[in-house]
Amino acid sequence: CRCCADxxxxxxxxxxxxxxxxxxxxxxxxxxxxxxxxxxxxxxSRRRVALRSPQVxxxxxxxxxxxxxxxxxxxxxFQELPLDEQLLLVRSCWAPLLVLGxxxxxxxxxxxxxxxxxxxxxxxxxxxxxxxxxxxGPAPGRSHHGSGGGGAHLPSAGExxxxxxxxxxxxxxxxxxxxxxxxxxxxxxxxxLPGLQCTQYIEGLQREAQQALNEHVxxxxxxxxxxxxxxxxxxxxxxxxxxxxxxxxxxxxIIGAVxxxxxxxxxxCAKL
Numbered sequence: 001c002r003c004c005a006d007x008x009x010x011x012x013x014x015x016x017x018x019x020x021x022x023x024x025x026x027x028x029x030x031x032x033x034x035x036x037x038x039x040x041x042x043x044x045s046r047r048r049v050a051l052r053s054p055q056v057x058x059x060x061x062x063x064x065x066x067x068x069x070x071x072x073x074x075x076x077x078f079q080e081l082p083l084d085e086q087l088l089l090v091r092s093c094w095a096p097l098l099v100l101g102x103x104x105x106x107x108x109x110x111x112x113x114x115x116x117x118x119x120x121x122x123x124x125x126x127x128x129x130x131x132x133x134x135x136x137g138p139a140p141g142r143s144h145h146g147s148g149g150g151g152a153h154l155p156s157a158g159e160x161x162x163x164x165x166x167x168x169x170x171x172x173x174x175x176x177x178x179x180x181x182x183x184x185x186x187x188x189x190x191x192x193l194p195g196l197q198c199t200q201y202i203e204g205l206q207r208e209a210q211q212a213l214n215e216h217v218x219x220x221x222x223x224x225x226x227x228x229x230x231x232x233x234x235x236x237x238x239x240x241x242x243x244x245x246x247x248x249x250x251x252x253x254i255i256g257a258v259x260x261x262x263x264x265x266x267x268x269c270a271k272l
C-alpha cells in the first residue's frame with residue numbers, strides 16, 4: 001500500500017522473509033477495494049499491540065537480560081576492555097543480545113491488539129481533563145505510565161512481527177548453544193561504534209567469533225554448506241529490531257519509564 005511504501009522500502013526483503021510462512025498459510029485475497037484507502041493502511045502493521053500476559057513475558061525477558069549480561073561478564077576478552085568501552089558495547093547491543101537470548105530460551109510472545117481511542121474520544125477526554133481541577137498527587141506522567149496516552153508507547157504490529165519472525169527463524173534453524181555463543185560474540189564486539197578507542201582489538205575479537213562459528217559449522221554440519229550463511233542472515237535480521245521497542249515491550253509494563261543506560265550500568269558493575 002502506498003501509505004507504507006516509503007517506510008517498508010528499506011526492509012522489503014526482511015518482510016518477505018518474515019512473512020513468507022504467514023502468506024503461504026493464508027490464501028491470497030483480492031487486491032484493495034474501493035473505499036479501503038479512506039480507512040487508512042489496510043496492512044495493519046501500524047496497529048498498536050501489547051503483551052497478552054505482560055507479567056509472565058516481562059519476567060522471562062528480565063531473566064534473559066540477567067543471563068545475557070552474566071554471559072558478557074564471563075567473556076575474558078570483554079573484561080580486559082576499559083569500563084567505558086564495556087559500557088559502550090553493552091549499550092549498543094543489549095537489545096540484539098536479549099532477543100538472541102529469548103530465541104535460545106524459546107520464549108514465545110503472545111500479543112493482543114490494543115484498543116486505541118478514536119480521535120473524537122481523545123478530544124473529549126482531553127477537554128474533560130482540562131475542566132477538572134489539577135490533581136494533588138505527583139505530576140502527571142510521573143507515575144501513571146499505563147493510563148492516558150500510554151497507548152502511544154505500545155509497539156506497532158509490524159515491529160512485533162519483526163521480533164516474532166526473528167524468533168521463528170532461529171527456531172527453524174535449531175541453533176545450538178555454541179552457535180548462539182558465537183553469534184552473541186559477533187554482536188557484542190562491534191568495532192563500528194563511534195567513540196570506541198580499542199577499535200582494532202574489538203574488530204579482531206569479532207573476526208575470531210566469526211571464524212569460530214564457521215569452523216564449528218563445518219565440523220558439525222558438514223552436509224549443510226549454506227548453514228554459515230543462514231546464521232549470518234540471522235545476524236542481519238537483528239538490525240531491524242529497535243532497542244526502544246524492546247524496552248517499551250518488556251520493561252515499561254512492570255518498571256515504567258526506565259532509563260536502560262542506568263540500569264545496564266548498574267547491572268554491568270554488579271556481580272550477577
